[in-house]
Amino acid sequence: MEESTTTSTAPATGRPDEEKPVIIRTRDLKKHYIMGEVTTKALRGIDSEVHRGEFISILGPSGSGKSTFFNMIGGLDSPTAGRVFIDEVDVAQLNAVELAFLRCRKIGYIFQTYNLVQYMTCIENVTVPMAFAGVDPDEARERGMRLLDLVGLKERWFHKPIEMSGGQQQRTAIARSMANNPMILLCDEPTGNLDLKTGQEIHELLVRLNKEHGVTILCVTHDHRLIKLSDRIFWIRDGGIERIAEQHEIQVETGAIGGEEHE
Template sequence: MDAPAHDIPAGQTIIQVDRISKTFHLKGEEVYALKDVSFDIKKGEYLSIMGPSGSGKTTLFNMIGALDVPSDGAVKIGPLDLTKLTSRQLAYVRNHYIGYIFQAYNLIASLTALRNVAIAHVFSGASNEEATAKAKQCLELVGLGHRLHHRPDEMSGGQQQRVAIARALVNDPAILLADEPTANLDFKTGGDIIGMLKQLSATRGVTVITATHDHKMLSNSDRILWMRDGRVDRIDRRQDIHIEEGTIEVGGKSIEH
């Protein structure tokens, strides 16, 4: 496989979520995490997924990010139907097309910032020297050039989150998935992180998808997808909603989420 996700022109559909459902079987009980979810995302778009806890945001991310497969329906990245790929092909997609930023950072505690980022590049086939040089570049991009040799427990939460962003960028992904990237951060640091994601989508054409409870993440989005009970409640364009501190208005109606 070469790089079809990167070759898609800006503004064309890069991800197609087609009627996916996900059911977990738990002690004989069926838990419906996603029900009949469909939507498209364009190359270079910044999409925020909003919804209460348990509404299915992370489950949806796992499907788009090739970390899990839907019980029904299909997820396509460019021409590739993820539900039809072998595990080896899925690993290629994860390494070469997608960058992940997890809520809990998921950094390796025993490694420095530089090594945490470099190792993700080594996994995609780079040599140690290449990976170290690229990791340094990515850490400088997120403002951590002065923390290369610190381990996660020697950095603040915001700095660890920025290492996680650098790691997500090291393989030049076409798609960046950020699951609640500001959940553990203060207002100012959260704002900086969001600004960074927006800049990546605007200047590098990276498609950014974030899951969040955080209303301040919405103003940078091109569209906002609202989830409720495993379904898409609705999708709004940024210009159609009015956001004020504490409230969001759509078509003159105030909504709570």
């Protein structure tokens, strides 16, 4: 039964010419939610590969399973069947503590609602992941300040989240996500709560991190401008990848993107 459900699965590998190593790989990834007697199939078997240094946007209507997919590759949830490899490590094989290690060092998370800890200052928020990684407090502070400098908030290190604008908060969150030099940044609609201009700044920051620091970025978004900046786009629908578009196709199809969305 599970085999038969792999509908509309697009070819997993977009570019066969890749000299860059694969950093995220999913193999027949399935996730079922059992609620009473009804089984909801959120993911019906996804095969995909993401290469190091890529900037990928994930698109899909709500209920398509994109959040589930996102959680799977972020090591936040475990699959019902299939495998997720992050940096060639099978996430399903890891125990809770190892998952915590993975989340702490390999992956950075950026949330739509920033999720800063309200009772901590800017610099304290940035150094929380370093504390979890066991970095010496002095070194953590120094590194935190460098990161704040990178996102342009060096002068505001002592502010608490409520004293900052949404854009500043999101930039703090980005600095925090970069705290332990992760390989992957997972962004969940990073500009969803921001106005156009501030959103633009965040986009530029993300692109810079991608280009200058070589961080692989996966971004769930509806923002056209961000989509234009992506290397590839994954369209997710009904628990599977419907289509993968390359950079050069994006320019042409921009108009169609809006048509794909139903929100």
